Amino acid sequence: MKIKHLPIMMAAFVMSFALFAAPAQAQKPKKRTLTISTESGANLFIDGNQVTSPAKIKIDKRAAINVRVEKVGFVTEIRNYDNNGINVIPKTDFIQLTKDEAYENSFVTNLANQDIDIKPSRNTDESWLLLNRIVTGSFDVIAIMDKATGYMATAWSAKAFNSGVVRTRLIIRTTSSNPLEYKAKLVSEIAPPGTSVNSDESFRRWDRVLRTYESVIPDMQSRLAVN
Incomplete structure (x- = not known):
């Protein structure tokens, strides 16, 4: 390498480094103002406190805020805005929610997680066999x-949705043998996405x-009651 080319190469290296470093200096660390809005009917929370949308928020230098938006039937949206001088803080931000797939594929019911009476009119052997078929x-x-x-x-049956794992x-247990009675409980639970x-x-x-x-327990109640 010739010495006379060294200054040119060093200058090119410095310029390349400056180009890559530029995004990290997108903003100077100073107080910022952000206006957040979301769709109608949603609840907007700033650092855990509910506010009305649209909300105008001042973020101090080197400070961060947490934003959470909730609406029945939609996936909860959580965002963090860190005013560290590196992240770009927009002047406005509209938070669009996504429909909750678990909500759309389920229904609210008092059958969930409750002991439900099953009173067969059949004998024990017939009732037990029919229970097996229904389950x-x-x-x-x-x-x-x-x-x-x-x-x-039964073993747990799991299904994953965009809002979580359901x-x-x-569970069926005999509570009386004379007269024959069962208790049936449909256990329904939910956890964050990706949970085992x-x-x-x-x-x-x-x-x-x-x-x-939806029809498991009603089927038991109706079919076991028929001779």
Whole structure:
């Protein structure tokens, strides 16, 4: 390499570095004003405090704010605006929500997570056989089945949606042998997206049931009551 070319190469290197570094200096760290708005009917929260949309917010230098938007039937949107002099803080931002797939594929019901009475008019053997047919018609795997004690529990059936993971299981237990009575519980729980079906600590009870299981308990109540 000739020495006379060295200054030219160094200048080119400095210019290239400046071009790559420019985005990191998009803003000087100074107080910014941001106006946030969202769609009608949504609840807007700034750092946990509910405000009216549109909301005009002042963000101090080196400060950050958390924005959360909620609406029934839609996926909750969370955004963080960090005024660190590197991130670009827009003057306005409209937060568009996405429809909640889990909500659209479920219904609210008092059958969720409650003991429901099943009072068969059939004998024990016929009732137990029919229970098996009804349950396996909706659930692929029965995890526990003990005819002697009259206890049955399906494995968790999980389905992933854009708003979270919904898991469902059915538990049936005998509460009386004379007259014959069962308690059926359709357990419905939800957890954040990507959660493993076995991560019990991440799931919470959900007052909705996926439409796939809408008729399970009503079928038991009606079909077991018919001789």
